[in-house]
Amino acid sequence: MTHRNFMTRFTGGLAAACAATAFLPALAQAAPDFQDQAFTTPYWTRVPVIEALGRADMQVAPNRASFSVTYLETDKDSKKAMQLAVERGRLAYDTIKKAAGKDSVIQSSVNVTALYEQYKDKDGNRIDNERSDKIRAYEARVSLSVTVEDVSKAGTARAGALALGPENSTSLSTYLERTTELNREAYEAAVKDGAARAKASAAASGAKLGKLMVVQEGSGPCLGSWASSAGTDYDYYRAEPAYAMAPPPPPPPPPPPVASGMVGGRMVTISQADIDSLNLPSDDKTQGVSSSVCMIYRIEQ
Numbered sequence: 001m002t003h004r005n006f007m008t009r010f011t012g013g014l015a016a017a018c019a020a021t022a023f024l025p026a027l028a029q030a031a032p033d034f035q036d037q038a039f040t041t042p043y044w045t046r047v048p049v050i051e052a053l054g055r056a057d058m059q060v061a062p063n064r065a066s067f068s069v070t071y072l073e074t075d076k077d078s079k080k081a082m083q084l085a086v087e088r089g090r091l092a093y094d095t096i097k098k099a100a101g102k103d104s105v106i107q108s109s110v111n112v113t114a115l116y117e118q119y120k121d122k123d124g125n126r127i128d129n130e131r132s133d134k135i136r137a138y139e140a141r142v143s144l145s146v147t148v149e150d151v152s153k154a155g156t157a158r159a160g161a162l163a164l165g166p167e168n169s170t171s172l173s174t175y176l177e178r179t180t181e182l183n184r185e186a187y188e189a190a191v192k193d194g195a196a197r198a199k200a201s202a203a204a205s206g207a208k209l210g211k212l213m214v215v216q217e218g219s220g221p222c223l224g225s226w227a228s229s230a231g232t233d234y235d236y237y238r239a240e241p242a243y244a245m246a247p248p249p250p251p252p253p254p255p256p257p258v259a260s261g262m263v264g265g266r267m268v269t270i271s272q273a274d275i276d277s278l279n280l281p282s283d284d285k286t287q288g289v290s291s292s293v294c295m296i297y298r299i300e301q
Contacts, residue, residue, distance in 0.1 A: 048299040049213065050201050054194020056186050059286040062174035065154030068145045069161045070168035078112050078138035084264050086110060088164050089142035091261040095160035095270055096146060098259055103150040104157060113139045151284060159279035160259065163270045176287040186291035187217065194295040202299070210298035219292045 069092060073084035089108060096104055115137045116128040144161065148154040151174055158172050194215075202209035260269040 048207075048301065050198050050205075050207065050209065050297045050299060052194045052198035052201060052295045052297070053219065054190040054192070054197060054293045054295060056189035056193055056291045058186055058189065058289045060176065060182070060289055061286055062151055062176045062284050063149070063179075064177045065148040065151045065172055065174045066146060067154070067158050067161075067172045068143060068170045069158075069164075069166040070141060070143045071164065072167040073140045074115070074137050075140075076137050078114075078140070081138045081140040082110065082112055085140035085142040087261065087263045089144060091259060091263060091268060091270075092144055092161045092164050092166075094261065095163070095259040096144070096157045099157040099160050099275075100148050100150065100153040103148055103153055105147045105149070107145045108142065109145075110140065110142045113141070115139055155279045155282065156275060159275045159277075160270060162278045163274040164268070172282065174284050176289070178289070182289060183291070186289050187293065190291040190293045191215065191295070194293050198295060198297045202297070208300040210300040212295065213298050214294070214296040216294040217292075218294060 071085050071088040071092070073081045073088070075081035075084065089110070093106055093108065096106060114135045116130050117134045117136050118126045119129055121127055146157065146161070148157055154172055154174070158169075162169060195212075199209060201207075260267060262268070
């Protein structure tokens with residue numbers, strides 16, 4: 001190696017080392033800023049606070065009812081059997097609508113089934129002879145599935161359908177469908193409960209309750225939970241929300257319905273007495289609706 005080449009390499013290496021040394025302070029100064037941005041604590045952990053969980057457990061009446069009825073008609077002519085069943089179903093539909101009006105939703109269906117002549121096998125079992133020339137009659141079935149959005153009208157609506165003598169019917173079922181208004185009612189009750197709990201906590205501990213800092217819908221905790229994030233040198237904050245729900249009192253009962261229509265060539269009338277005799281009273285079982293909130297109050301010092 002010549003003296004000139006040695007000096008060139010030495011000078012180049014020295015310059016690189018100086019540049020690296022000059023860069024190190026900049027890294028040292030940037031590190032705290034990065035850590036400050038990555039590690040951010042919730043603002044309410046910097047002052048004394050009281051955390052309160054507000055709860056509301058409400059017992060409310062059901063706001064929906066449902067039932068179904070089926071009308072069967074038999075005739076040797078399929079069209080005649082279907083016409084008779086549809087006439088009964090249509091009259092039942094009109095009766096239900098007069099009882100519940102727009103508060104009723106009715107879904108109807110009709111089908112026809114062939115009834116065949118039968119024979120006995122060697123074991124004595126009766127077997128349908130399913131040949132087109134062995135049809136003895138046709139059975140038409142009309143079914144109405146009814147949902148009533150005003151429970152106070154459901155009994156009268158079902159009694160009107162029963163007055164036409166359905167061959168099959170289900171029991172009247174009531175249930176709760178949660179609405180926006182019910183959810184809000186339960187939520188407001190939970191907030192009031194949380195405020196009362198916070199005041200009780202402050203009074204019992206001898207602290208002075210300050211302003212409200214956080215209201216979070218759900219079961220909390222508002223202060224969240226701290227956990228290490230894998231592969232990092234900082235922690236993170238996590239709070240999990242929940243949900244609320246709740247229903248309204250039923251409106252007053254509607255005026256009594258009276259319906260009439262042609263069934264099989266004759267006029268059929270459903271009187272109020274017919275409906276009253278079939279409207280069996282029933283007590284609606286209340287159902288629970290709950291909501292919860294998490295609230296943080298500052299403690300005045």
